[in-house]
């Protein structure tokens with residue numbers, strides 16, 4: 572049996588729990604934790620049984636024998652910590668959005684390449700079996716020519732009256748729901764339908780007393796001619812995560828409001844069926860894996876050289892490009908061209 576990969580987790584708040592479960596599932600060894608908040612760190616060390624805890628990432632990166640890190644801190648810190656991890660020769664699983672601007676993302680990609688380390692970004696929907704199956708079906712031509720995609724991620728902070736932690740701060744997070752939820756959907760849209768040519772977006776702050784938007788939508792024109800819409804909100808009721816892809820020969824629907832855990836439904840027409848509304852319906856078998864867990868498993872497999880990185884630094888950069896284009900559009904009221 573090969574030696575388990577030795578991992579450190581930097582930032583031990585909400586999403587770090589999903590990374591922890593992924594590493595446990597995959598048999599990696601979590602050797603050190605880091606958090607600037609001593610109370611949070613102590614709780615996590617106790618609950619997860621990790622002896623070494625550090626209040627700063629520089630000390631964690633110097634931990635003896637560390638192979639890889641998960642970076643689970645506020646968005647503005649992804650850049651400096653990834654740069655330091657690459658310089659220390661550690662493989663990096665960095666949470667999304669990869670950075671707050673394109674220059675940072677480019678520097679992060681270059682630093683990881685130069686150091687020869689794996690750099691994976693936390694757009695975990697690429698590791699979600701529904702998305703993986705959808706992509707395989709689209710690539711195989713099961714939908715014919717893809718014409719339209721609609722993607723939605725929305726919630727209401729579990730009914731809380733305030734936005735949690737750093738998420739409402741422009742300096743710490745870089746943006747609101749368009750960045751936080753939207754970067755996942757922009758990435759998923761690219762994964763399923765290819766590169767995006769232009770974007771038009773609207774943003775609004777309608778409920779929360781924060782510096783950023785809490786409701787947004789964006790209309791996309793894909794390079795291949797398809798069009799699409801992204802809907803994101805912190806002003807929903809409960810949690811919704813869904814995508815729909817429509818093509819000339821069929822469509823795919825996946826919505827956690829219809830089935831939870833969500834199923835992937837394929838609608839198509841048999842030859843000779845001329846009904847307006849009746850179609851064939853097939854539920855596509857999913858493997859039941861949890862997407863965050865699978866994303867960590869995919870990171871470790873990439874380190875082992877078993878397959879390519881499932882969401883690369885370049886993919887993370889492209890998602891940031893779309894988010895920034897959408898903000899520019901919302902500010903100017905114009906369509907923003909993303910490709911020349």
Ligand SMILES: NC(=O)c1ccc[n+]([C@@H]2O[C@H](COP(=O)([O-])OP(=O)(O)OC[C@H]3O[C@@H](n4cnc5c(N)ncnc54)[C@H](O)[C@@H]3O)[C@@H](O)[C@H]2O)c1
Pocket residue numbers: 581582583584585586587605606607608611626627628643644645646648666667668693694695736737751
């Ligand atoms: N992939 C996903 O689905 C998903 C979901 C939630 C959050 N995220 C991303 O994960 C990141 C963290 O989000 P969260 O919800 O876990 O936030 P959180 O506030 O719950 O946790 C962040 C932790 O980082 C710690 N921290 C802050 N500054 C630090 C520093 N300098 N050094 C070490 N620790 C520091 C905080 O004390 C806190 O415990 C964000 O980038 C967010 O966008 C991704």
